[in-house]
Amino acid sequence: MFVIATVAAFPIAFPTLAERVKAVATLESFAILLGQPYHAETLGGFTQWRVTTAIALIGAIWGLLTATGLLRGEEDAGRWEVLLAGPVTKARATAETLLGLGGSLAVMLAVTAVGTLASLRLPGVHYTAPEAIAFAATLVAGAAMFAAIGALVSQLSATRGQAATLAAGVMGAAFLVRMVADSKKGWDWLLWLTPFGWIEKVRPLRDMDPLAFVPILALVAICVVATLELAAVRDLGASVLSERDGSGRIGGWVIGPTTLALRLVRGTSIAWIVGIAVFGFFTGTVTRSATALLADSPTFAQVLGKLGFRGASEAYLGVSFFMAVLLLAVMAAGMMASTRDEEASGRLDNLIVRPTPRILWLAGRTAIACVAVLLGGIAAGIATWAGAESQHVGIPFEKMLDAGVNATAPAIFVIGAGVLVLGVGPRLVSAVAYGIPAYSFIVELVGSLVKGQDWIRDTSLLHHVELAPAVKPDWGEDLALVAIAAAMAAVGAVAFRLRDVEYA
Amino acid sequence: MAAVIVTQGLSKSFGAQVALSGLDLEVQEGEILGYLGPNGAGKTTTIRLLLGLISPTAGSATIFGLDVTSQAPEVHRRLAYVPGEANLWPGLSGAETLALLGRVHGHVDGAYRDELIERFDFDPAKKVRSYSKGNRQKLSLIAALMTRAELLMLDEPTAGLDPLMEQTFRECMRESKRVGQTVFLSSHILSEVEALCDRVAILRNGELLQIGTLAELRHLSALTIHVTFAGEVPDVGDVPGVSAVAVEGQRLSCELTGPIQPLLERLTRYDVRELLSAKPSLEELFLSHYGGAGGTA
Structure with missing residues (x-):
C-alpha cells in the first residue's frame, strides 16, 4: 500500500521535471534518516528511496521480536520442554520453527510482490516486473535478516528479554553505521558493512546492483546454520551468555x-x-x-x-x-x-x-x-x-x-x-x-x-x-x-x- | 485453647459451579490441621476465602476473631501464606524477593531467615526465572516461615521439593508446633499429613466429608484384609461389612467395616495359608472416600 501510495502521489506532488529536480536537492537533507537519494527525480528512484529504509526498519523489528519470541520465548515459558519430551530433537524443533518463520517471510514476500507488481499499472511507471519483484525482496530483506539474527541470539542468550535486547542492539548499531555512511558523500563504502546498507545498495528500481543481495543471503544462511548447530549441542535452557546474578545479600531498593x-x-x-x-x-x-x-x-x-x-x-x-x-x-x-x-x-x-x-x-x-x-x-x-x-x-x-x-x-x-x-x-x-x-x-x-x-x-x-x-x-x-x-x-x-x- | 480459624456455612460458587458448600470448621490454636482433598475438591478456594482474596457467596469466616473479608489487612499481619504455585517476579533475585516480601510483611526474624536459607540449601543470588520449581517453592516457604507468623496457611507447600527438602520442611513444621504456631496445611500428600497433622479434614466436591484426629478417622474406616489360600478361594462378597473384594490368584483382598467375626467364620472353612489385617494407611483411608471420585491426583 505504501509503495502504491508513494508511486501514485509522486506525479501529483511533483508534476514537472523542474519541480522534481528542485525537490531532489531537498531530499539530500533526509539522507541521514532515509538514505542517500539515488536518481530521485525519477519515479523509481524516488519510490525506492522513500519506502525502503522505513519498511526495512519495521521489518527488522518484526523479525527480531518474532524470532526471539518463537525460539527463546517459548523455551523460557517451558513449552519446549513439553515439545521435546516427544520424539522431537532440539535441532529438529529449531529447524521447524525456522521453516515456519521462512514460510511467514515467503508469504510476506508474495503479498509485497503483489503490491509492487500492481504499482506497474500506475501512470508514469517505467520499471519492469522483475525489478518490481526484486523491490519486494528488498523490502522483506530487513525482516529476513533480523529474524535470522534473532534466531541466532536466541541460542546465545539466557532469556527472551536478553535475546531481544541483544538483537535490538545489533539492529541499532547497524542502523547507526548506515546513518554515518549516508551522512557524508565519500563515506558510502561504509554501507557494505551494515545490513541496512546492503538493502540500500540494491536499488532495484533504478540501476539495480544484484551483488548487494549476496551479503543479505549470506548473513541469513550463516545465522541459520549457526542457529541449528548451537541448538543441537546446547542443553535446553542453557546459554552461552549468562544472566547476571545478584550478590545474594538481602536488601535493595525494592521495598514495597x-x-x-x-x-x-x-x-x-x-x-x-x-x-x-x-x-x-x-x-x-x-x-x-x-x-x-x-x-x-x-x-x-x-x-x-x-x-x-x-x-x-x-x-x-x-x-x-x-x-x-x-x-x-x-x-x-x-x-x-x-x-x-x-x-x-x-x-x-x-x-x-x-x-x-x-x-x-x-x-x-x-x-x-x-x-x-x-x-x-x-x-x-x-x-x-x-x-x-x-x-x-x-x-x-x-x-x-x-x-x-x-x-x-x-x-x-x-x-x-x-x-x-x-x-x-x-x-x-x-x-x-x-x-x-x-x-x-x-x-x-x-x-x-x-x-x-x-x-x-x-x-x-x-x-x-x-x-x-x-x-x-x-x-x-x-x-x-x-x-x-x-x-x-x-x-x-x-x-x-x-x-x-x-x-x- | 482458642479457635484461630472459624468458618460457618462458608460457601463459594463460580456461576453455576459450586466450589465450596457450607463449610463449618474450627482450627484450634497451636494445632496442625491437614486439609485433604483431590484436585478440584475446593482446598485452594477455601484458602483464598480465608485470605479474603475472594468473597464468600454465603457464610462467614473469622481468623483470630476478625472477619476475613472486611478486616483482611489486620488478619494478614498475623499470618503467612505459601501458595500452591510459587508465582514470583522472574526479574528479581531470590535475595531481592525475600527483602521485598519481608519489608511488606513488616516482621522478619533475620537470624531464622538466614538459618532457613542454609537448611533449605537455597542460593538467593540467582534470578527467580532461573530457579527450578523446587527452588521457587523453597523461596516461598522461606519467605513465609521467616515471619514467625502466628498462623501459617500452606497450600500444598512441598510441591516440587525433593525428599531431603521435604524432610527439612517437616522439621520446620514440628518446630513451628513447638513454638505454638497454628498451621493450616492443605495437601494431597497423605504421608505428609499423617506425619505432621493433629487433625485431618477431608474434602470432596466442595463438601467437608469428615474431620477428626487420625485415630478417630481410623475408627470410622474399614480394616484392610489380605488372605492367601492353599486351595479354593471363597466368595466373601455376601458377608456383612465386607466390600472392595479383589481376587488375584490365590490371594483375596477386601475391606471390612464392623465386626470381624462373620468374615472369620467364612474364611476358616477354607485352607487359609496367610491372613494379614492392617489398619488403613491414610492413603487407603483417602481412597475409601475417593475410590469412585477419580483418584487422589
Whole structure:
C-alpha cells in the first residue's frame, strides 16, 4: 500500500521535471534518516528511496521480536520442554520453527510482490516486473535478516528479554553505521558493512546492483546454520551468555508495592521513552528540509492551508507529533496490560496477603504509569525541539514542551479506562486498553473520508487532542480528558477493592 | 485453647459451579490441621476465602476473631501464606524477593531467615526465572516461615521439593508446633499429613466429608484384609461389612467395616495359608472416600 501510495502521489506532488529536480536537492537533507537519494527525480528512484529504509526498519523489528519470541520465548515459558519430551530433537524443533518463520517471510514476500507488481499499472511507471519483484525482496530483506539474527541470539542468550535486547542492539548499531555512511558523500563504502546498507545498495528500481543481495543471503544462511548447530549441542535452557546474578545479600531498593512496580516497568518505560525521544529528535532534525519540500510543492501547500495550520514548520511538527500521541497511548495500554498481568498470574497475591491494601497497590501502579507517559511526552517535546534547533528551525522551547505535555492527555485517558476495566471486567483490560488507540487511529485514518459523519470522528480519542505545535493546545479539552480518566479510575478502584481476585 | 480459624456455612460458587458448600470448621490454636482433598475438591478456594482474596457467596469466616473479608489487612499481619504455585517476579533475585516480601510483611526474624536459607540449601543470588520449581517453592516457604507468623496457611507447600527438602520442611513444621504456631496445611500428600497433622479434614466436591484426629478417622474406616489360600478361594462378597473384594490368584483382598467375626467364620472353612489385617494407611483411608471420585491426583 505504501509503495502504491508513494508511486501514485509522486506525479501529483511533483508534476514537472523542474519541480522534481528542485525537490531532489531537498531530499539530500533526509539522507541521514532515509538514505542517500539515488536518481530521485525519477519515479523509481524516488519510490525506492522513500519506502525502503522505513519498511526495512519495521521489518527488522518484526523479525527480531518474532524470532526471539518463537525460539527463546517459548523455551523460557517451558513449552519446549513439553515439545521435546516427544520424539522431537532440539535441532529438529529449531529447524521447524525456522521453516515456519521462512514460510511467514515467503508469504510476506508474495503479498509485497503483489503490491509492487500492481504499482506497474500506475501512470508514469517505467520499471519492469522483475525489478518490481526484486523491490519486494528488498523490502522483506530487513525482516529476513533480523529474524535470522534473532534466531541466532536466541541460542546465545539466557532469556527472551536478553535475546531481544541483544538483537535490538545489533539492529541499532547497524542502523547507526548506515546513518554515518549516508551522512557524508565519500563515506558510502561504509554501507557494505551494515545490513541496512546492503538493502540500500540494491536499488532495484533504478540501476539495480544484484551483488548487494549476496551479503543479505549470506548473513541469513550463516545465522541459520549457526542457529541449528548451537541448538543441537546446547542443553535446553542453557546459554552461552549468562544472566547476571545478584550478590545474594538481602536488601535493595525494592521495598514495597510501589518500588516494585517501578522496578517492574523500569526497563520497558525507559525503552518507550527513549524510543519516543529518538523519534522526536529525528522528526525535529528534518523539519527544515521537510518544510522546504512541502513548501516547494504547491499541492501540499494548498492542503496545509485548508487545514488552517499557521507556520509550515509548526504544521509539519504538529502532524508528526500525532505519531507521538499514538505511541504514548499505546505505551499506556501496555502499562495497564502488565498491571492486570500481575493479578492474573497470582503474583499480586504475594503482596495482598502481607498485607498491602489493594487500593495502595493499584494507586502505585497507576501513578507510575501516569508519570511514565508524562515523562515520555516531555521527552518527545524536548527531543523534537533539540532536533529542530540543531537545524536552526527556531521553534520556541516552551511551545514544544507544551506539545509534549498535550500529547499525554489521551494516554492518561487510556490509563483511566484501563483502571475502570480492571475493576469491572479484568479479563478485558488488554483488549480495551489497546483497543482505544487502535480504534481511534483507524477512525482518524478513514474518518476524514466519510463526509458529513463527524460523530464518527468524535468517537476517536485522538480527535480530542489538538495537533500542537501546529495549533495551540486546548488545555480545557485536555483537562476534561484527564478528569474523565480520574473519574473512571476512581470507579474502577472501588470495584477492584470489592471484587474477587481473578486469575488467568 | 482458642479457635484461630472459624468458618460457618462458608460457601463459594463460580456461576453455576459450586466450589465450596457450607463449610463449618474450627482450627484450634497451636494445632496442625491437614486439609485433604483431590484436585478440584475446593482446598485452594477455601484458602483464598480465608485470605479474603475472594468473597464468600454465603457464610462467614473469622481468623483470630476478625472477619476475613472486611478486616483482611489486620488478619494478614498475623499470618503467612505459601501458595500452591510459587508465582514470583522472574526479574528479581531470590535475595531481592525475600527483602521485598519481608519489608511488606513488616516482621522478619533475620537470624531464622538466614538459618532457613542454609537448611533449605537455597542460593538467593540467582534470578527467580532461573530457579527450578523446587527452588521457587523453597523461596516461598522461606519467605513465609521467616515471619514467625502466628498462623501459617500452606497450600500444598512441598510441591516440587525433593525428599531431603521435604524432610527439612517437616522439621520446620514440628518446630513451628513447638513454638505454638497454628498451621493450616492443605495437601494431597497423605504421608505428609499423617506425619505432621493433629487433625485431618477431608474434602470432596466442595463438601467437608469428615474431620477428626487420625485415630478417630481410623475408627470410622474399614480394616484392610489380605488372605492367601492353599486351595479354593471363597466368595466373601455376601458377608456383612465386607466390600472392595479383589481376587488375584490365590490371594483375596477386601475391606471390612464392623465386626470381624462373620468374615472369620467364612474364611476358616477354607485352607487359609496367610491372613494379614492392617489398619488403613491414610492413603487407603483417602481412597475409601475417593475410590469412585477419580483418584487422589
